[in-house]
Amino acid sequence: MLPEPRTYQSQSACPVARTLDVVGDRWTILVLRDLSWGRRRFSALLESLEGISTNLLSDRLKRLEEHGMVERTFYSDHPPRAEYKLSAKGKAFVPVLVALREYGDAWEPAKGALSGQVD
Amino acid sequence: MLPEPRTYQSQSACPVARTLDVVGDRWTILVLRDLSWGRRRFSALLESLEGISTNLLSDRLKRLEEHGMVERTFYSDHPPRAEYKLSAKGKAFVPVLVALREYGDAWEPAKGALSGQVD
Numbered sequence: 001m002l003p004e005p006r007t008y009q010s011q012s013a014c015p016v017a018r019t020l021d022v023v024g025d026r027w028t029i030l031v032l033r034d035l036s037w038g039r040r041r042f043s044a045l046l047e048s049l050e051g052i053s054t055n056l057l058s059d060r061l062k063r064l065e066e067h068g069m070v071e072r073t074f075y076s077d078h079p080p081r082a083e084y085k086l087s088a089k090g091k092a093f094v095p096v097l098v099a100l101r102e103y104g105d106a107w108e109p110a111k112g113a114l115s116g117q118v119d
Numbered sequence: 120m121l122p123e124p125r126t127y128q129s130q131s132a133c134p135v136a137r138t139l140d141v142v143g144d145r146w147t148i149l150v151l152r153d154l155s156w157g158r159r160r161f162s163a164l165l166e167s168l169e170g171i172s173t174n175l176l177s178d179r180l181k182r183l184e185e186h187g188m189v190e191r192t193f194y195s196d197h198p199p200r201a202e203y204k205l206s207a208k209g210k211a212f213v214p215v216l217v218a219l220r221e222y223g224d225a226w227e228p229a230k231g232a233l234s235g236q237v238d
Binding site for chain 2: 012013018021025049050099102103105
């Protein structure tokens with residue numbers, strides 16, 4: 001049980017709801033996961049995030065940047081090429097990723113032969 | 120950073136992605152939050168989850184029950200009335216809720232006068 005049950009006057013008064021207003025979407029959390037692993041380039045994220053479209057990845061990165069969780073810098077001017085990394089605020093989200101992973105490891109076992117991981 | 124960066128053969132091999140396949144939706148997580156606070160009846164959940172529709176709440180509870188995170192019992196036969204509570208698997212998700220709350224408390228401050236909470 002959560003340690004301090006509360007009744008909020010509105011959902012926006014609840015820190016869980018406020019957090020989900022920003023990251024409450026599967027892809028956003030997976031983008032944060034990949035950035036936390038040190039993936040920095042758009043092409044690397046696109047490849048890793050099996051099934052995400054270019055537009056969707058672009059949108060999620062932009063939104064995370066607007067919310068101050070991701071920083072974008074340019075590593076090439078000609079042609080312009082950006083890379084992305086977690087800000088201090090983005091790094092503060094890592095404990096949520098760790099908790100999601102621990103839950104998944106314990107309670108959502110991988111199915112079949114695809115469960116192996118490559119180091 | 121996550122302690123063990125990994126490359127997975129597929130998203131389904133990643134425990135974060137597997138968890139999000141089940142709960143990667145804002146309402147599902149808020150339903151789990153309310154159940155973790157001990158709300159048990161459909162009407163109490165509906166009232167607390169400002170903005171959720173009857174159908175959506177029904178769907179999320181059913182899905183959580185199918186995934187073994189929620190248990191439904193009947194406290195009245197005539198008329199049939201159900202109540203819901205977290206299973207052991209559902210309770211195992213509470214650390215994720217705690218991490219989301221701690222992040223929100225620290226990094227997504229409540230805006231304006233609505234930030235007060237009622238105990």
